Amino acid sequence: MAKAKKLTSEDRILWGKVARTTRPLPGRMDELAEFEEPKPEPQPEKLPMPVIKEGKSLAEAFGAAPPEAPKKTARVHHPLEKPVKRKLAKGHLAIEARIDLHGMIQSEAHGFLLHFLMRAYDRGLRHVLVITGKGTSLGSDGALKRAVPLWFSLPEFRMLISSYEPAARNHGGDGALYVRLSRPRGMTP
Incomplete structure (x- = not known):
């Protein structure tokens, strides 16, 4: 059994x-x-409070090491600046590449998107369009529309992307994203 x-x-x-x-x-x-x-969840066991002698810090009384300096935080994506988004929407700033993820399942789309962004980054491209689709089946947002912005915070995507924003209506609106890629190290504008 x-x-x-x-x-x-x-x-x-x-x-x-x-x-x-x-x-x-x-x-x-x-x-x-x-x-x-x-x-x-089980509650942690309460420890007795130590007696702190004069001249000792609280950390020393508990036997802990002194606190370290705060570590550098993970890279945060900021929205595109309004003038840049406006230029992309009007076609005054070129969208250098695009990928359409329609009809893909999340695991397949994740791999395709990562490969696409890595190639675009290696080629020195700056602005790309990622089409996720609106996915309004049964009144819910599409899986890729929800997932792609979450993927951008994953370590494999984080260093490739500088910022992203929903696209203008003429480029897909809510079903697409403008993505600004980071500049490769050592590359000047």
């Missing part, structure tokens, strides 16, 4: 979503409620 497996919190959440789409058999409502309620 197989050993009973404990469900992780992610499994419980997923099971709760599935369970809400069905109707329970009579008398089974208690078991369903068990999966919907998150289990409380």
